[in-house]
Amino acid sequence: MSVLKTSREIPARVEQVFTAISDAERLAQWWGPAGFTNTFSVCEFVQDGRWELTMRGPDGKDYPNQSRFAEIDALRKVVIDHISAPQFQLTITLTETTAGTLVEWEQAFESEEVARKIAQFVGPANEQNLDRLTAEALRGN
Secondary structure, three states: OEEEEEEEEEOOOHHHHHHHHHOHHHHHHHOOOOOOEEEEEEEOOOOOEEEEEEEEOOOOOEEEEEEEEEEEEOOOEEEEEEOOOOOEEEEEEEEEEOOEEEEEEEEEEOOHHHHHHHHHHHHHHHHHHHHHHHHHHHHOO
């Protein structure tokens, strides 16, 4: 198993960050790298709930995605199984800090080969995702 990790301290309360993740309309605003937009066909934010969306890239290309909310521990952790290729499990952990919320973002790929091939894209894309999450959490302030 190969794990790609990043983290970010967001100057917002845990509740604000969790709401930006758990509210489908808000999630659609920030999910994905810079320049991507989202259309959700299903977003069942419950344990084992389905999440089906199409991400549209800045090049106009559509990227269908299927995931499952494998675990939800309100205000603490969300685990997402990305079912469509590339398959991975994303764990988002939220920890209250004196300055706001530490967001830890870990993607576990079963295949080290797949992780190696996409690491150059995924690393910067995850940072952009956290930039967008930060803006959305603060917008809801």
